[in-house]
Amino acid sequence: MTRKLLSWEALLLFILIVVVLINVNLSPFYLGLNNQINLFQLSIEKIIVALAMTLIIINAEIDLSVASVMGLAACTLAYLHAHEQPFVLSLAVSLLIGAAAGAFNGFWVAYAGLPSLVVTLAGLIGYRGLALVLLEDESIGGFPEWFNQVGQQGLMGSVPFSLLLFGLGVVVVWVVLQRSENGRYIYVIGNSADVARYSGVNVKRVKMALFVASGLVSALAGILLAARLGAVRGSTAQGFELDIITMVLLGGVSIFGGSGTLTGVVLSILIILNLRNGLSLVNISGNTQTGIIGLLLILSVLIPNWLASAQSWWARRQESAAQVSG
């Protein structure tokens, strides 16, 4: 019973309810459908990358380069568009560049055996550098009308495109994690890559696939961001990795890999969206919000640690009490 009460998902649900209740008190418009849909539209890029990042962190790796890959894909698109290439071709090339960037990360991590922290830190700097090489200090916009509409309004009638994409992303990640062989391997590798290898799991291939997927999803997110903003600069999406990693870790995914659930991540995404929205309602600036997200990131690891030591302290106490009475 105590274990069930202390479950991370339950705690997240409780926090979410508190945040929502406070927000309802702050503004009558908060629960309106428009506001809720708006929440998703303003953060869909981060959300889908966070879903991919969930898989990577469960696998005991990390990808710090996601925001730079988003920027690189967006800049590639803008660069090709400004050089009068067919738009659909530009889209395809941007996605391909993202996948290639992910494959490059994946090669060094999976096949050369380098730590993903350093490889993707190099990627964070390097891919952002390439984005800057493409656009220098220009800002490029003027995308086709239909493209901008994808970013700015609903595509499928009443259901907005971003909400649809979020649902699709959740289903895909759920199927991968819970219903596919390779998805279960992600947990196994995250627990112990050695054990996984001795059991005949192709660790390298799984890791490589995850990094390619992360690059591809980041590129898609970068393109969506370009569509929503209508213009791209070299610094587009800079610093997004903080929000993305916070979404995953607050969701209860262990930074050491091997554990974490999709339910937790979805709940934490909802918390962060509603929290940011509530902070905006009380006129707290975006900069302070970023600070609060940073605090949340630390607390999301600190509190489970405290809970764990409190639990083991309680267990020891019970044990010694039993010995005394026995």
Place this chain on the structure above:
Amino acid sequence: MNSIRRTIRPEQIREFILVLLIFAAILFFGSQIENYYQPRTFTRIASSVAILVVVAVGQTLVVLMRNIDLSVGSIVGFTAYFVGRAIVNNPELSPLSIVLLAMLMGGILGLVNGIIIAYGRVPAIITTLGTLAIYRSLLVQFSDAQTIITSALPEWLVNLPQVNAFAIGEWELKLIVLIALVIVVIFQLVVTYLPWGRRLYAIGSNPDAAAMSGLPVTRMTVSAYTLCGALSGLAGFLFLARFGNITVVAAQGMELQVVAAVVVGGINIFGGTGSMFGALLGTVLIATLEQSLLRWRIVSEFWRDALLGLLILLAVATDSVILSRLRAFWARGGVEQVQIEN
């Protein structure tokens, strides 16, 4: 062969290669850029090394024990700004108390990092990614959107970067460069000879073994992070002196350059190996590339970050492939040596 193996270590070969790379870079840019071989070029490189290397020394302390500090850029910006404001408000403060204030300010921010990591058992990467955002947002929050401007600063501070320690003809050694070099030497001695320094290597090589053999891992973590913060605070002071105009985005992204310098300088990101001289060489290489790319006509200056990323990757890749083979070769040599002596 064995005598060579006895006198030099693989790490020293790596540092030697780095020196060769720096010379190669200078020769290359010298052939590409007109009037490159001028004292001014090297003074400029040295000035940017001076600030960067102070932070890199602090970062090395932390990385040696298998941690990382991504918040250094925010600490440098934070101290540069608030020390600047303190000077503007109290112009009568003495230079020494200003420097101490900067180090105290940075030290407190570093202490916070250390406590969260050591006592909260939150991984360093998570903690410092969080404080990177927190410190920067505190800076923005309390700055009231104002900027520190050079004209409001006292004259001694504005002139500090121009002060020479000594000069031979047109070749001059700036005082701030000398201070930075002294710090590198001091901390090289600390990590080589002091028990505190040796423990950094022991903990970085194997944290569990170090804890089991009774090393005070938590206290060491807190002190290393506090020192890293204090050194970043000192760098913040140098940053203020060099640039004068400080906005809320000052030193943003510096953590990436510093981590790059440390990794390129041969400090293993998994702890346990590396030296302060390595960190210095890494910083010099990166500053040389950076300052030279600014003046190279053929390639746009925007290539800087792309090259930096590639350089980090190459450094880590060579470390893991070549250096581990060299070490194995050295270790085998040691075994043979023992067998012969027996």
